[in-house]
Amino acid sequence: MKQLLLVGGGHAHVEVVRRFGLEPVPGWTVRVVSADAAPIYSGMVPGFVAGLYRADELAIDLPALCARAGASFVHDRVTRIDTRERRALLASGESVSFDLASLDVGSTVAGRELPGVAEYALASRPIAALVDDAEGRVGRLRDAAPGACRVVVVGAGAAGLELAFCLRERLRRAGVRRLETSVLDGAATILPGASRSLVARASRAMQRRGISLLLDREVAAVEADAVRLSNGSRVPADLVVWVTGPAALPLARDSSLPVDARGFVRIDASFEVEGQRDLFAVGDCASLAGMKRAGVYAVRAGPVLDHNLRARMSNRELRRYRPQADFLTLLTLGDGTAIGSKWGISVEGAWVMRLKDHIDRAFVAKYNTRHDETAGR
Ligand SMILES: Cc1cc2nc3c(=O)[nH]c(=O)nc-3n(C[C@H](O)[C@H](O)[C@H](O)COP(=O)(O)OP(=O)(O)OC[C@H]3O[C@@H](n4cnc5c(N)ncnc54)[C@H](O)[C@@H]3O)c2cc1C
Numbered sequence: 001m002k003q004l005l006l007v008g009g010g011h012a013h014v015e016v017v018r019r020f021g022l023e024p025v026p027g028w029t030v031r032v033v034s035a036d037a038a039p040i041y042s043g044m045v046p047g048f049v050a051g052l053y054r055a056d057e058l059a060i061d062l063p064a065l066c067a068r069a070g071a072s073f074v075h076d077r078v079t080r081i082d083t084r085e086r087r088a089l090l091a092s093g094e095s096v097s098f099d100l101a102s103l104d105v106g107s108t109v110a111g112r113e114l115p116g117v118a119e120y121a122l123a124s125r126p127i128a129a130l131v132d133d134a135e136g137r138v139g140r141l142r143d144a145a146p147g148a149c150r151v152v153v154v155g156a157g158a159a160g161l162e163l164a165f166c167l168r169e170r171l172r173r174a175g176v177r178r179l180e181t182s183v184l185d186g187a188a189t190i191l192p193g194a195s196r197s198l199v200a201r202a203s204r205a206m207q208r209r210g211i212s213l214l215l216d217r218e219v220a221a222v223e224a225d226a227v228r229l230s231n232g233s234r235v236p237a238d239l240v241v242w243v244t245g246p247a248a249l250p251l252a253r254d255s256s257l258p259v260d261a262r263g264f265v266r267i268d269a270s271f272e273v274e275g276q277r278d279l280f281a282v283g284d285c286a287s288l289a290g291m292k293r294a295g296v297y298a299v300r301a302g303p304v305l306d307h308n309l310r311a312r313m314s315n316r317e318l319r320r321y322r323p324q325a326d327f328l329t330l331l332t333l334g335d336g337t338a339i340g341s342k343w344g345i346s347v348e349g350a351w352v353m354r355l356k357d358h359i360d361r362a363f364v365a366k367y368n369t370r371h372d373e374t375a376g377r
Pocket residue numbers: 007008009010011012013033034035036039040042043044045046076077078079104105106107124125127159249251282283284285293294295296297298330
């Protein structure tokens with residue numbers, strides 16, 4: 001039997017596993033090695049922080065998905081890919097061989113190496129750690145500062161804003177009365193690359209809730225009770241949330257794969273790693289013009305990756321992936337409403353949150369439910 005190795009349980013790989021369960025390829029077996037046995041669906045994390053979801057509602061049960069698909073599952077972290085020997089080395093010291101492999105390992109958060117970030121901040125990556133820590137942090141803030149609490153979210157992208165809205169709402173409901181929530185960023189605007197309509201709507205939502213913006217501020221360090229800026233000033237904080245956007249994990253560099261200037265794996269339009277036949281990469285870890293590091297891109301990559309892996313198995317032609325020019329942005333505000341935006345138009349309300357909840361729950365259910373149970377949904 002030949003071996004397809006899927007490294008990481010990211011959004012595209014879970015779809016590949018599901019499809020192999022529905023339509024196995026004779027002569028091939030699938031093995032998944034993932035650092036997380038229960039990968040988290042990030043789209044529901046702000047809602048979890050707001051108290052709208054339980055932790056188990058955000059997680060995909062990867063061993064069960066693999067078992068249903070007839071794939072084997074290894075709970076381990078791949079530390080290096082040896083492309084010449086076609087082996088993946090694991091953190092446990094074991095190694096696994098492959099005939100064909102794909103990487104969907106996601107990313108880490110930029111700036112984690114700055115002093116104090118790993119020690120004091122609640123960081124968005126690894127996302128499983130964020131989910132594990134969030135409850136305890138909220139509880140400690142509620143107990144320690146029933147009357148006053150300062151939350152500083154570093155990073156004014158979509159995830160940073162959502163976490164600011166959702167934490168504020170959660171702490172407000174927990175009875176924290178003098179709550180100061182700020183979003184801090186080195187850039188001059190929030191939501192880089194977003195439409196004017198979305199930026200204006202999100203800004204109004206922040207103003208209505210008293211969330212302040214600290215833009216053009218560069219962070220030098222995080223301390224136990226403050227964010228220290230590069231100009232020497234301090235922004236006092238009882239909780240710092242670190243959401244500064246994606247940065248590359250070390251796997252590609254450690255494996256001597258071709259990488260771009262930021263360390264992301266360079267791929268061609270069929271997801272094959274440049275110059276590496278039979279090795280693919282997708283999602284946040286990969287670098288391709290026009291492909292953004294957002295879950296929706298990794299989700300859309302799944303069916304194309306599935307097609308191309310099968311094509312390689314039978315020497316057929318690979319399909320080219322065209323990243324979508326725009327996508328539906330949905331921001332959870334934590335109070336039962338959400339903001340939505342596409343094609344330069346933005347909307348807001350409880351119905352937008354109901355739509356987001358439906359999309360998100362359907363995604364997770366697709367991988368946690370047997371095919372015959374989802375048929376007819
Ligand atoms: C708080 C937050 C909210 C977000 N909300 C949205 C949203 O609403 N919409 C949206 O489009 N995007 C959103 N994003 C961005 C989104 O999370 C990422 O773009 C998306 O998860 C990338 O998917 P992926 O398949 O590349 O990898 P991931 O979903 O990150 O999965 C990678 C998996 O690989 C595993 N892994 C990592 N390294 C190794 C290794 N060396 N060996 C084995 N396994 C490994 C990890 O444990 C993980 O399970 C959000 C991000 C954050 C932080």
